[in-house]
Amino acid sequence: MSTRPVFYISDHTGITVETLGNSLLKLYPSVKTNIITLPFIDSYEKAVDVTEIINDACLQSSLKPIVFMSIISPQIRELFHEKDFIVLDLFKAFLSPLTEAFEVPPSPEAVRANIEANSDEYETRMDATNFALNADDGVTVKNYDNADIILLGVSRTGKTPTCLFLALRYGIYAANYPLTEEDLEESSLPKSLLKHRDKLYGLCINPDRLRSIRIARRGEGKYASQQQVNFECRSALTLFQRNHIPYGDTTLSSIEEVASRIFSETGLKRRINF
Amino acid sequence: MSTRPVFYISDHTGITVETLGNSLLKLYPSVKTNIITLPFIDSYEKAVDVTEIINDACLQSSLKPIVFMSIISPQIRELFHEKDFIVLDLFKAFLSPLTEAFEVPPSPEAVRANIEANSDEYETRMDATNFALNADDGVTVKNYDNADIILLGVSRTGKTPTCLFLALRYGIYAANYPLTEEDLEESSLPKSLLKHRDKLYGLCINPDRLRSIRIARRGEGKYASQQQVNFECRSALTLFQRNHIPYGDTTLSSIEEVASRIFSETGLKRRINF
Numbered sequence: 427m428s429t430r431p432v433f434y435i436s437d438h439t440g441i442t443v444e445t446l447g448n449s450l451l452k453l454y455p456s457v458k459t460n461i462i463t464l465p466f467i468d469s470y471e472k473a474v475d476v477t478e479i480i481n482d483a484c485l486q487s488s489l490k491p492i493v494f495m496s497i498i499s500p501q502i503r504e505l506f507h508e509k510d511f512i513v514l515d516l517f518k519a520f521l522s523p524l525t526e527a528f529e530v531p532p533s534p535e536a537v538r539a540n541i542e543a544n545s546d547e548y549e550t551r552m553d554a555t556n557f558a559l560n561a562d563d564g565v566t567v568k569n570y571d572n573a574d575i576i577l578l579g580v581s582r583t584g585k586t587p588t589c590l591f592l593a594l595r596y597g598i599y600a601a602n603y604p605l606t607e608e609d610l611e612e613s614s615l616p617k618s619l620l621k622h623r624d625k626l627y628g629l630c631i632n633p634d635r636l637r638s639i640r641i642a643r644r645g646e647g648k649y650a651s652q653q654q655v656n657f658e659c660r661s662a663l664t665l666f667q668r669n670h671i672p673y674g675d676t677t678l679s680s681i682e683e684v685a686s687r688i689f690s691e692t693g694l695k696r697r698i699n700f
Numbered sequence: 701m702s703t704r705p706v707f708y709i710s711d712h713t714g715i716t717v718e719t720l721g722n723s724l725l726k727l728y729p730s731v732k733t734n735i736i737t738l739p740f741i742d743s744y745e746k747a748v749d750v751t752e753i754i755n756d757a758c759l760q761s762s763l764k765p766i767v768f769m770s771i772i773s774p775q776i777r778e779l780f781h782e783k784d785f786i787v788l789d790l791f792k793a794f795l796s797p798l799t800e801a802f803e804v805p806p807s808p809e810a811v812r813a814n815i816e817a818n819s820d821e822y823e824t825r826m827d828a829t830n831f832a833l834n835a836d837d838g839v840t841v842k843n844y845d846n847a848d849i850i851l852l853g854v855s856r857t858g859k860t861p862t863c864l865f866l867a868l869r870y871g872i873y874a875a876n877y878p879l880t881e882e883d884l885e886e887s888s889l890p891k892s893l894l895k896h897r898d899k900l901y902g903l904c905i906n907p908d909r910l911r912s913i914r915i916a917r918r919g920e921g922k923y924a925s926q927q928q929v930n931f932e933c934r935s936a937l938t939l940f941q942r943n944h945i946p947y948g949d950t951t952l953s954s955i956e957e958v959a960s961r962i963f964s965e966t967g968l969k970r971r972i973n974f
Contacts, residue, residue: 430801438723438957439956439959441956442719442723444973446716446719449716449770450794451798452810453772453795453806453807453808454798454802454807454810455807455810456804457802457804461973463960463963463964465960465961465963466960466964490801492798492801512797512801514793514797516720519788519794520724520788521724521727523786524724524725524788527764527766527786528731530728530730532728533727534727536726536728536729548954549916551861551955552861552913555864559833559860586829587825587829590864590868591868594861594864594865594955639826642823680713681825681868682713683712683713686713686737686739687739689737696737699718
């Protein structure tokens with residue numbers, strides 16, 4: 427089967443178009459694609475160059491190229507629509523209903539101005555990221571006062587990546603607490619967490635999955651033994667249930683799935699939304 | 701001005717729809733919105749509940765609600781289209797041209813199967829994130845051999861958050877090297893980096909911006925003094941230029957912008973694309 431050339435073209439980072447494109451392409455698992463992202467296409471001249479790159483791809487493939495396009499300028503968009511490409515134009519599809527609803531035209535200048543004005547937003551993300559790094563693995567218990575959320579779980583359930591994702595993407599101050607052998611045996615929360623009960627969220631995982639993650643990380647041994655992971659997974663679950671802590675399973679879940687569940691189950695608010 | 705109720709509805713995490721929605725709404729800076737994300741709406745029953753939540757919002761606002769929707773099921777989509785909402789349907793807009801081009805129907809089951817099969821993808825992201833954490837601030841120079849990219853810059857130019865973003869989102873193994881006073885004075889690369897010349901990318905920043913970041917972080921003092929930041933910023937730039945290292949300015953740039961520039965300027969390949 428031939429490979430389909432796919433282009434993600436954007437006048438900015440291309441993140442929006444690649445997020446949308448990837449989620450659409452996943453619906454066609456039998457289709458082989460060759461994806462090229464071309465960001466910052468913010469002038470007519472650059473756009474003309476891009477059409478030539480795509481034309482070259484046309485010559486090398488028997489399949490018509492698919493162009494996902496997130497570009498505000500109507501002139502540039504027109505340039506692509508005129509060509510013999512399959513163009514999926516994000517803005518064309520959605521700007522007219524929005525403009526009609528809002529009764530104001532879109533203002534492309536606003537995007538740049540917004541970024542420049544929003545160094546606050548940037549600072550929040552940086553602060554939150556530093557917070558996650560510093561609050562990692564319970565090192566600085568005093569940070570719990572400033573946390574928006576505290577993730578609990580045994581070692582290797584995905585606490586750190588989830589905290590970092592929440593920080594980088596949403597500016598959330600996320601701390602984490604690794605459950606200790608003592609916590610698990612007594613099925614009770616450590617004192618330092620008792621006053622933060624409303625910020626707690628537990629992460630669970632399937633024992634077999636945990637075992638394979640731990641083996642990959644540190645090899646065979648007590649840490650990865652069947653008996654140990656069974657004990658830890660079962661005890662963590664009991665602890666969450668007994669203390670009425672909301673929790674989610676991270677087995678086979680992406681970081682995005684875990685984060686979305688935390689938002690919808692705890693009522694945690696996004697601090698920023700880029 | 702009234703606040704417009706906006707809903708992001710998804711049968712999965714809602715990340716795609718919130719990314720698209722946010723980038724569209726930024727084009728209308730005068731519009732005040734109240735955004736509610738409702739993820740995992742994957743059954744007809746849940747969808748009916750959601751329409752009721754949106755109906756309630758209708759009653760409380762004089763403005764018709766806007767519903768950005770990323771849902772595969774035609775039955776559920778229909779339910780929203782029948783209502784008196786302004787519905788922006790991601791899949792409706794794009795699935796028919798794709799299905800026509802690919803000559804196969806979309807396969808919603810494939811999405812779930814893909815996630816389950818792709819624990820490799822998950823491992824790559826976790827590995828890359830651990831790599832970024834361990835390789836942070838040049839602690840483990842030996843990791844440079846395994847790095848896909850090595851970011852250079854003076855303290856507080858955004859190296860760590862950029863590395864973490866590259867790891868979490870794209871599975872990129874990103875290390876960083878904080879330029880030392882000695883590197884800056886001699887305008888030369890340390891030995892440990894010489895053999896990795898093709899992996900280097902420099903981060904620059906405006907001195908006034910750097911000064912304010914450092915003051916926020918550690919207060920006034922030599923570290924944040926005008927003289928010191930001027931010296932560091934100027935010397936870093938000279939070092940990049942003299943050693944032919946590609947570089948980008950992080951002043952007023954989001955992490956996403958910096959990352960996109962790195963991809964487009966260095967030819968670095970995304971390891972995964974979720």
